[in-house]
Amino acid sequence: QPVTNFVRHPDFVAYLERGDYRDPVTLRSSRSDAVLQVRLIEFGEERKLLNSRDITAQERLETMRRDLVANVSHELKTPVTVLSGFVETLADKTIEVSAAQRQRFLGLMAEQARRMQQLVEDLLTLSALESSPAPQDEAPIEMLPFVEQLAEEARALSASRHRVVVRVDGDCRLTGNAKELHSAFSNLVSNAVRYTPEGGAVTLFWKLEGARGVFGVEDTGIGVEPRHIPRLTERFYRVDQGRSRDTGGTGLGLAIVKHVLTRHQASLEVESELGRGSVFRAVFPAQRITPLDPARAVA
């Protein structure tokens, strides 16, 4: 039977008819996201070998890379445009700028510069996480002081607009890279503060659930509709662009959280109700939890 009876993809049929088989042909399924790279190799007399490679995963990575470049450029575009606009205005001797205006412009310029700085920092964090397979310098971390420190940072960020509460129940240590875990947890904490209106509460907790350890942040903030939850850890995914940017968000925070947790064999659980608040929980496996040594516990 002719091979086109088995493989009916129009691009494949066209490839065969063209008769030039030096390059492979890429076939995309109309029913799934599968992508095959097919090549016909002629050999011997009248013999042909059909070689087919599944390049679905490769294509997906390539799409992700393209999206990342497009997103980063897009994110940088606004602050750069705003900054250069103000620089031009201030440099132009023919435009009269009052001292008060000048001060205001400089404030806005500083804000845009901070935004770019934060974006670059988050991108560097992500790239560092991606370029090393496992966290270095793992050590047991005492959770009470660790969580207390995060709470102090939350209070500084909140500037008394929220009530910040700490609840540490499990007397134990968590083994991991302190710097990475601090970065992940503080992203959760800063989100809770940023997405909770004034007067709300932010609770940081650490507890044991069976043999597993759970760090969590609960807030009484704006919440997230369930349909968004599965996508929150995607780079640059934001439910509300304006709100994220206005509060200094880069859209990369939860992507960093996801990365750090995966490297620690932990998972992120999100529960949220629109208008009522959210709970973000990082659940660590038993092998990362060690009880405080008995001597210390007694002391």
Ligand code: ADP
């Ligand atoms: P961002 O820098 O935009 O905060 P993140 O990756 O940290 O980026 O979070 C992604 C999106 O998830 C946010 O833009 C926001 O819409 C939503 N989100 C994260 N944390 C919370 C929270 N505690 N309450 C409500 N929405 C949240």
